Amino acid sequence: MTTGQATTRSELFDAHDDPSSPESTANATWSRMLEGNSRFAAGTPEHPWQDRETRESLIDGQHPDAAVLACSDSRVPPEIIFDQGLGNMFTVRTAGQIIDDAVIASLEYAVTHLHVSLLVVLGHEHCGAVAGAVEELDELAASTGIDLNAADGDAMQPASGVDNAITGNATADAILNANSGMPIDATGGEDDPFDQLETLVTEAESVILRSVGASVLSAREAELTDHDDFERVHIARTIETLVDRSSIIQYALAEQRLSIVGARYRLTDGKVEVLSF
Numbered sequence: 001m002t003t004g005q006a007t008t009r010s011e012l013f014d015a016h017d018d019p020s021s022p023e024s025t026a027n028a029t030w031s032r033m034l035e036g037n038s039r040f041a042a043g044t045p046e047h048p049w050q051d052r053e054t055r056e057s058l059i060d061g062q063h064p065d066a067a068v069l070a071c072s073d074s075r076v077p078p079e080i081i082f083d084q085g086l087g088n089m090f091t092v093r094t095a096g097q098i099i100d101d102a103v104i105a106s107l108e109y110a111v112t113h114l115h116v117s118l119l120v121v122l123g124h125e126h127c128g129a130v131a132g133a134v135e136e137l138d139e140l141a142a143s144t145g146i147d148l149n150a151a152d153g154d155a156m157q158p159a160s161g162v163d164n165a166i167t168g169n170a171t172a173d174a175i176l177n178a179n180s181g182m183p184i185d186a187t188g189g190e191d192d193p194f195d196q197l198e199t200l201v202t203e204a205e206s207v208i209l210r211s212v213g214a215s216v217l218s219a220r221e222a223e224l225t226d227h228d229d230f231e232r233v234h235i236a237r238t239i240e241t242l243v244d245r246s247s248i249i250q251y252a253l254a255e256q257r258l259s260i261v262g263a264r265y266r267l268t269d270g271k272v273e274v275l276s277f
């Protein structure tokens, strides 16, 4: 697979039409998207496939290689940050990339009818939905007298002057553990404030709290304390929920017709960090 505008639409269709290698198509598609993101982040986007010829070639049908579930944030339009064009990506966007029945049906359409081989779940830095969920969770904890700080122990001490950047495997492990629901600090028991909060979050009226708040809570349970990690955990949990709720996606994964990748876009430098593939 060549890069950028050197790749013609027909080359893309050829790759897509090869039924023997959905995985290699997914890899090539993701490489092409990351190359586009590098161009975008460097300030040298090519704006490929946005011309009249491309538009006319797509009148009778679309053959996107990727489906993207992303946040609605106005600063994170997938076609722009991956420097792609018409017909490249089937995109679904909700605040905080929250999943509901309509989102699942849309992504299942992309898998079943458009035969996308790649599904990207894209979160981002400074996500307002995550920040809102953190606030709502804190308010819920405070209103019920649950002391999250006490539950978190040392990890919840003020982090002023502490470098919160992701620091290799320790943080990565914590994110994985938060995602798998494994107890890190296995206090357990009926009095565990996390268990109480978990029940309240599950039954909350607020959609943000039920979805993103649940991610933030499992991140805090894994002793993660900064928003960057909350966002990463939420992306991982979104993938988990999606697979859990869609048998069509489960079958596509089992038959190796589909790959899922989690990614997080950084507003600061314009780059997309890969969380899993």
Ligand SMILES: [Zn+2]
Pocket (backbone or CB within 6 Å): 071, 072, 073, 095, 096, 097, 124, 126, 127, 128, 129, 130
């Ligand atoms: Zn967002």
